[in-house]
Amino acid sequence: MTSTTDTTLDPAPALPAGLTTRPLERGDSRIVFELIAAQEQADIGSVEIEEADLVGDWAKPSHDLGARSVAVLDGDVLVGYAELSGVDRADAAVLPSHRDRGIGTWLAWWLRDLGRRLGSPVVGMPVPEGSPGDRLLAALGYEVRWTSWVLQLPPGAEIAPRELPEGYAVRTATEADLRAAHDVLEDAFLEWSVRDREPFDDFRASLEGRPGFEPWNLRVVTDHTGAVVGVALVHLTDTGVAYVARLAVRRDQRGRGLAQVLLVDSFRLAREHGAGVSELSTDSRTGALGLYEKVGMRPTATWVNRAVRLG
Numbered sequence: 001m002t003s004t005t006d007t008t009l010d011p012a013p014a015l016p017a018g019l020t021t022r023p024l025e026r027g028d029s030r031i032v033f034e035l036i037a038a039q040e041q042a043d044i045g046s047v048e049i050e051e052a053d054l055v056g057d058w059a060k061p062s063h064d065l066g067a068r069s070v071a072v073l074d075g076d077v078l079v080g081y082a083e084l085s086g087v088d089r090a091d092a093a094v095l096p097s098h099r100d101r102g103i104g105t106w107l108a109w110w111l112r113d114l115g116r117r118l119g120s121p122v123v124g125m126p127v128p129e130g131s132p133g134d135r136l137l138a139a140l141g142y143e144v145r146w147t148s149w150v151l152q153l154p155p156g157a158e159i160a161p162r163e164l165p166e167g168y169a170v171r172t173a174t175e176a177d178l179r180a181a182h183d184v185l186e187d188a189f190l191e192w193s194v195r196d197r198e199p200f201d202d203f204r205a206s207l208e209g210r211p212g213f214e215p216w217n218l219r220v221v222t223d224h225t226g227a228v229v230g231v232a233l234v235h236l237t238d239t240g241v242a243y244v245a246r247l248a249v250r251r252d253q254r255g256r257g258l259a260q261v262l263l264v265d266s267f268r269l270a271r272e273h274g275a276g277v278s279e280l281s282t283d284s285r286t287g288a289l290g291l292y293e294k295v296g297m298r299p300t301a302t303w304v305n306r307a308v309r310l311g
Helices: 026-044 051-058 103-118 132-139 175-189 200-208 258-272 289-294
Strands: 004-006 019-022 069-074 077-085 089-094 122-128 143-153 169-172 218-222 228-236 241-249 277-283 298-310
Touching: 026 051, 026 077, 026 089, 026 122, 026 132, 051 200, 069 103, 077 103, 089 103, 103 122, 103 132, 103 298, 122 132, 132 298, 143 289, 169 258, 175 200, 175 218, 175 228, 175 241, 218 258, 228 258, 241 258, 258 277, 258 289, 277 289, 277 298
Parallel strands: 004 298, 089 122, 241 277
Antiparallel strands: 019 069, 069 077, 077 089, 122 298, 143 277, 143 298, 169 218, 218 228, 228 241
Protein backbone atom coordinates (compact mmCIF):
# COMPACT_ATOMS: atom_id res chain seq x y z
CA MET A 1 0.00 0.00 0.00
CA THR A 2 1.28 3.48 -0.83
CA SER A 3 1.92 5.69 2.19
CA THR A 4 -0.24 8.76 2.59
CA THR A 5 1.22 12.22 2.11
CA ASP A 6 1.63 14.42 5.17
CA THR A 7 1.67 18.06 4.08
CA THR A 8 1.02 19.52 7.52
CA LEU A 9 3.52 21.72 9.30
CA ASP A 10 1.66 21.82 12.61
CA PRO A 11 3.44 23.12 15.71
CA ALA A 12 4.98 20.47 17.92
CA PRO A 13 2.51 18.93 20.36
CA ALA A 14 3.37 19.58 23.97
CA LEU A 15 5.23 17.01 26.02
CA PRO A 16 3.84 16.33 29.50
CA ALA A 17 5.08 18.82 32.09
CA GLY A 18 8.35 17.86 33.73
CA LEU A 19 9.76 15.82 30.83
CA THR A 20 12.99 16.89 29.18
CA THR A 21 14.75 15.97 25.93
CA ARG A 22 18.30 15.63 24.65
CA PRO A 23 20.13 13.87 21.80
CA LEU A 24 21.28 10.31 22.34
CA GLU A 25 24.93 9.39 22.81
CA ARG A 26 26.67 6.11 22.08
CA GLY A 27 26.96 5.48 25.80
CA ASP A 28 23.15 5.37 25.99
CA SER A 29 22.94 1.95 24.30
CA ARG A 30 22.09 0.14 27.53
CA ILE A 31 19.23 2.39 28.61
CA VAL A 32 17.79 2.47 25.09
CA PHE A 33 17.98 -1.32 24.95
CA GLU A 34 16.15 -1.57 28.28
CA LEU A 35 13.46 0.82 27.02
CA ILE A 36 12.88 -1.11 23.78
CA ALA A 37 12.98 -4.43 25.65
CA ALA A 38 10.27 -3.23 28.05
CA GLN A 39 8.08 -2.16 25.12
CA GLU A 40 8.60 -5.45 23.24
CA GLN A 41 7.87 -7.49 26.35
CA ALA A 42 4.61 -5.61 26.83
CA ASP A 43 3.59 -5.79 23.16
CA ILE A 44 4.68 -9.25 21.97
CA GLY A 45 5.56 -11.11 25.16
CA SER A 46 9.25 -11.49 24.31
CA VAL A 47 12.37 -9.41 23.79
CA GLU A 48 13.76 -9.44 20.24
CA ILE A 49 16.20 -6.52 20.51
CA GLU A 50 19.81 -6.90 21.68
CA GLU A 51 22.00 -4.11 22.94
CA ALA A 52 24.52 -5.31 20.35
CA ASP A 53 22.04 -4.36 17.60
CA LEU A 54 22.20 -0.74 18.74
CA VAL A 55 25.95 -0.71 19.27
CA GLY A 56 26.55 -2.15 15.79
CA ASP A 57 24.20 0.29 14.08
CA TRP A 58 25.57 3.27 15.96
CA ALA A 59 29.13 2.32 14.99
CA LYS A 60 28.45 3.13 11.32
CA PRO A 61 30.49 6.17 10.26
CA SER A 62 27.60 7.62 8.24
CA HIS A 63 25.16 7.63 11.17
CA ASP A 64 25.24 10.92 13.09
CA LEU A 65 23.49 9.73 16.23
CA GLY A 66 23.50 13.10 17.95
CA ALA A 67 21.83 14.87 15.03
CA ARG A 68 19.34 12.09 14.27
CA SER A 69 18.02 11.07 17.68
CA VAL A 70 16.14 12.31 20.68
CA ALA A 71 15.73 10.99 24.22
CA VAL A 72 12.73 11.86 26.38
CA LEU A 73 13.50 11.81 30.10
CA ASP A 74 11.43 11.84 33.26
CA GLY A 75 14.09 12.97 35.68
CA ASP A 76 16.94 10.54 35.04
CA VAL A 77 14.70 7.83 33.55
CA LEU A 78 14.54 7.34 29.78
CA VAL A 79 10.83 7.08 28.96
CA GLY A 80 10.91 7.55 25.18
CA TYR A 81 13.30 7.78 22.27
CA ALA A 82 13.35 8.12 18.50
CA GLU A 83 16.00 8.06 15.79
CA LEU A 84 16.09 8.31 12.02
CA SER A 85 18.59 6.11 10.17
CA GLY A 86 19.43 6.58 6.52
CA VAL A 87 16.76 8.26 4.43
CA ASP A 88 13.56 6.92 5.94
CA ARG A 89 14.11 4.25 8.61
CA ALA A 90 12.67 5.46 11.91
CA ASP A 91 12.64 3.69 15.27
CA ALA A 92 10.89 4.80 18.41
CA ALA A 93 9.73 3.44 21.75
CA VAL A 94 7.84 4.61 24.82
CA LEU A 95 8.10 3.05 28.27
CA PRO A 96 4.81 1.16 28.86
CA SER A 97 4.29 2.94 32.19
CA HIS A 98 4.33 6.29 30.36
CA ARG A 99 1.94 5.48 27.53
CA ASP A 100 -1.22 7.48 26.79
CA ARG A 101 0.45 10.74 27.79
CA GLY A 102 1.22 12.04 24.30
CA ILE A 103 4.89 11.02 24.19
CA GLY A 104 4.42 8.75 21.16
CA THR A 105 2.57 11.47 19.27
CA TRP A 106 5.34 13.95 20.06
CA LEU A 107 8.01 11.48 18.87
CA ALA A 108 6.12 10.92 15.61
CA TRP A 109 5.98 14.69 15.06
CA TRP A 110 9.71 14.99 15.86
CA LEU A 111 10.59 12.31 13.32
CA ARG A 112 8.49 13.94 10.58
CA ASP A 113 10.04 17.32 11.31
CA LEU A 114 13.56 15.85 11.19
CA GLY A 115 12.74 14.00 7.97
CA ARG A 116 11.56 17.22 6.32
CA ARG A 117 14.71 19.07 7.37
CA LEU A 118 16.91 16.27 6.00
CA GLY A 119 14.95 16.04 2.74
CA SER A 120 13.53 12.58 3.39
CA PRO A 121 10.64 11.80 1.02
CA VAL A 122 9.05 9.39 3.49
CA VAL A 123 9.43 8.29 7.10
CA GLY A 124 8.39 4.85 8.25
CA MET A 125 9.01 2.46 11.11
CA PRO A 126 8.41 -1.18 12.02
CA VAL A 127 5.83 -1.95 14.73
CA PRO A 128 4.27 -5.21 15.92
CA GLU A 129 0.96 -5.71 14.13
CA GLY A 130 -1.94 -4.66 16.36
CA SER A 131 0.32 -3.15 19.03
CA PRO A 132 -0.29 0.25 20.66
CA GLY A 133 2.39 1.71 18.36
CA ASP A 134 0.63 0.26 15.31
CA ARG A 135 -2.70 1.74 16.40
CA LEU A 136 -1.16 5.13 17.14
CA LEU A 137 0.56 5.39 13.76
CA ALA A 138 -2.62 4.31 11.99
CA ALA A 139 -4.54 7.04 13.80
CA LEU A 140 -1.87 9.55 12.73
CA GLY A 141 -2.34 8.61 9.08
CA TYR A 142 0.58 6.21 8.58
CA GLU A 143 -0.22 3.40 6.14
CA VAL A 144 1.31 -0.06 5.83
CA ARG A 145 4.18 -0.23 3.33
CA TRP A 146 4.97 -3.90 3.89
CA THR A 147 4.49 -6.77 6.31
CA SER A 148 7.34 -8.73 7.84
CA TRP A 149 7.50 -11.98 9.76
CA VAL A 150 9.88 -13.43 12.32
CA LEU A 151 10.32 -17.11 11.56
CA GLN A 152 11.74 -19.77 13.84
CA LEU A 153 13.13 -23.23 13.36
CA PRO A 154 11.50 -25.13 16.23
CA PRO A 155 13.93 -26.35 18.91
CA GLY A 156 15.33 -29.74 17.97
CA ALA A 157 14.10 -29.51 14.37
CA GLU A 158 16.60 -30.13 11.62
CA ILE A 159 16.81 -28.78 8.09
CA ALA A 160 17.84 -31.59 5.79
CA PRO A 161 21.35 -30.96 4.40
CA ARG A 162 21.53 -29.57 0.89
CA GLU A 163 24.29 -30.59 -1.48
CA LEU A 164 26.45 -27.92 -3.05
CA PRO A 165 26.84 -28.01 -6.82
CA GLU A 166 30.19 -29.34 -8.01
CA GLY A 167 32.94 -26.76 -7.69
CA TYR A 168 31.13 -24.69 -5.02
CA ALA A 169 32.23 -24.36 -1.40
CA VAL A 170 30.92 -22.80 1.81
CA ARG A 171 33.30 -21.28 4.36
CA THR A 172 33.94 -18.42 6.77
CA ALA A 173 34.52 -15.10 5.04
CA THR A 174 38.04 -13.70 5.10
CA GLU A 175 39.16 -10.10 5.11
CA ALA A 176 39.67 -10.38 1.36
CA ASP A 177 36.02 -11.45 0.92
CA LEU A 178 34.41 -8.48 2.66
CA ARG A 179 33.92 -6.18 -0.34
CA ALA A 180 32.56 -8.99 -2.50
CA ALA A 181 30.26 -10.12 0.32
CA HIS A 182 29.00 -6.57 0.73
CA ASP A 183 28.35 -6.30 -3.01
CA VAL A 184 26.35 -9.55 -3.07
CA LEU A 185 24.23 -8.43 -0.12
CA GLU A 186 23.59 -4.91 -1.40
CA ASP A 187 22.90 -5.97 -5.00
CA ALA A 188 20.33 -8.49 -3.77
CA PHE A 189 18.61 -6.28 -1.19
CA LEU A 190 18.43 -3.30 -3.53
CA GLU A 191 16.40 -5.37 -6.00
CA TRP A 192 13.38 -4.70 -3.80
CA SER A 193 14.47 -2.17 -1.15
CA VAL A 194 14.19 1.51 -2.10
CA ARG A 195 17.12 3.15 -0.33
CA ASP A 196 20.63 4.37 -0.91
CA ARG A 197 23.40 1.81 -1.23
CA GLU A 198 25.02 1.09 2.13
CA PRO A 199 28.60 2.40 2.22
CA PHE A 200 31.17 -0.36 2.58
CA ASP A 201 32.65 1.36 5.65
CA ASP A 202 29.23 1.15 7.34
CA PHE A 203 29.05 -2.57 6.57
CA ARG A 204 32.50 -3.19 8.01
CA ALA A 205 31.81 -1.07 11.09
CA SER A 206 28.52 -2.84 11.79
CA LEU A 207 30.41 -6.14 11.83
CA GLU A 208 33.53 -5.17 13.72
CA GLY A 209 31.69 -2.76 16.02
CA ARG A 210 29.08 -5.30 17.10
CA PRO A 211 29.85 -6.78 20.54
CA GLY A 212 30.49 -10.52 20.36
CA PHE A 213 31.14 -10.62 16.61
CA GLU A 214 33.30 -13.58 15.57
CA PRO A 215 34.60 -14.44 12.09
CA TRP A 216 32.30 -17.48 11.76
CA ASN A 217 29.28 -15.15 11.89
CA LEU A 218 29.87 -14.22 8.24
CA ARG A 219 29.71 -17.20 5.87
CA VAL A 220 30.10 -17.22 2.10
CA VAL A 221 29.53 -19.59 -0.80
CA THR A 222 32.11 -19.46 -3.58
CA ASP A 223 31.89 -20.81 -7.13
CA HIS A 224 34.52 -22.79 -9.06
CA THR A 225 36.50 -19.59 -9.70
CA GLY A 226 36.58 -18.68 -6.01
CA ALA A 227 34.19 -15.75 -6.45
CA VAL A 228 31.76 -15.01 -3.62
CA VAL A 229 28.24 -15.75 -4.88
CA GLY A 230 26.28 -16.16 -1.64
CA VAL A 231 26.44 -14.65 1.86
CA ALA A 232 24.88 -15.30 5.25
CA LEU A 233 25.35 -13.18 8.36
CA VAL A 234 24.27 -14.89 11.58
CA HIS A 235 24.27 -13.41 15.08
CA LEU A 236 24.27 -15.45 18.27
CA THR A 237 22.38 -13.76 21.11
CA ASP A 238 23.15 -13.94 24.79
CA THR A 239 19.99 -16.00 25.24
CA GLY A 240 21.12 -18.74 22.83
CA VAL A 241 19.18 -17.65 19.75
CA ALA A 242 20.83 -17.77 16.33
CA TYR A 243 19.48 -15.00 14.13
CA VAL A 244 20.25 -14.88 10.41
CA ALA A 245 20.40 -11.12 9.90
CA ARG A 246 21.21 -11.17 6.18
CA LEU A 247 21.04 -13.85 3.51
CA ALA A 248 21.61 -13.30 -0.21
CA VAL A 249 22.67 -15.08 -3.38
CA ARG A 250 23.93 -13.37 -6.52
CA ARG A 251 21.14 -13.12 -9.10
CA ASP A 252 22.87 -15.25 -11.75
CA GLN A 253 23.54 -18.01 -9.20
CA ARG A 254 19.99 -18.51 -7.96
CA GLY A 255 18.07 -21.73 -8.45
CA ARG A 256 20.99 -23.90 -7.33
CA GLY A 257 19.91 -24.26 -3.70
CA LEU A 258 22.70 -22.02 -2.40
CA ALA A 259 20.43 -20.07 -0.02
CA GLN A 260 19.29 -23.28 1.62
CA VAL A 261 22.89 -24.46 1.89
CA LEU A 262 23.75 -21.23 3.70
CA LEU A 263 20.77 -21.59 6.03
CA VAL A 264 21.69 -25.15 6.99
CA ASP A 265 25.31 -24.13 7.43
CA SER A 266 24.45 -21.08 9.57
CA PHE A 267 22.10 -22.99 11.86
CA ARG A 268 24.57 -25.88 12.22
CA LEU A 269 27.42 -23.59 13.20
CA ALA A 270 25.22 -21.63 15.58
CA ARG A 271 24.19 -24.84 17.34
CA GLU A 272 27.83 -25.82 17.65
CA HIS A 273 28.36 -22.49 19.40
CA GLY A 274 25.46 -23.02 21.82
CA ALA A 275 22.31 -21.84 20.01
CA GLY A 276 19.12 -23.67 20.94
CA VAL A 277 16.78 -21.76 18.62
CA SER A 278 17.30 -20.41 15.09
CA GLU A 279 15.41 -17.43 13.65
CA LEU A 280 15.31 -15.00 10.76
CA SER A 281 12.94 -12.42 9.37
CA THR A 282 11.59 -11.71 5.91
CA ASP A 283 9.01 -9.35 4.50
CA SER A 284 6.38 -9.16 1.81
CA ARG A 285 8.70 -7.34 -0.62
CA THR A 286 11.01 -10.36 -1.00
CA GLY A 287 8.54 -13.16 -1.76
CA ALA A 288 10.77 -15.47 0.32
CA LEU A 289 8.28 -16.51 3.01
CA GLY A 290 7.42 -19.75 1.20
CA LEU A 291 11.09 -20.71 0.89
CA TYR A 292 11.60 -20.58 4.64
CA GLU A 293 8.36 -22.39 5.38
CA LYS A 294 9.46 -25.18 3.03
CA VAL A 295 12.54 -25.84 5.15
CA GLY A 296 10.44 -26.13 8.31
CA MET A 297 10.50 -22.60 9.70
CA ARG A 298 7.32 -21.18 11.19
CA PRO A 299 6.20 -17.55 11.73
CA THR A 300 6.22 -16.49 15.38
CA ALA A 301 5.53 -12.75 15.06
CA THR A 302 4.13 -10.34 12.50
CA TRP A 303 5.29 -6.75 12.10
CA VAL A 304 4.18 -3.99 9.77
CA ASN A 305 6.15 -1.04 8.45
CA ARG A 306 3.94 2.03 8.66
CA ALA A 307 4.96 5.17 6.84
CA VAL A 308 3.88 8.66 5.88
CA ARG A 309 5.09 10.51 2.80
CA LEU A 310 6.37 13.98 3.61
CA GLY A 311 5.04 16.91 1.61
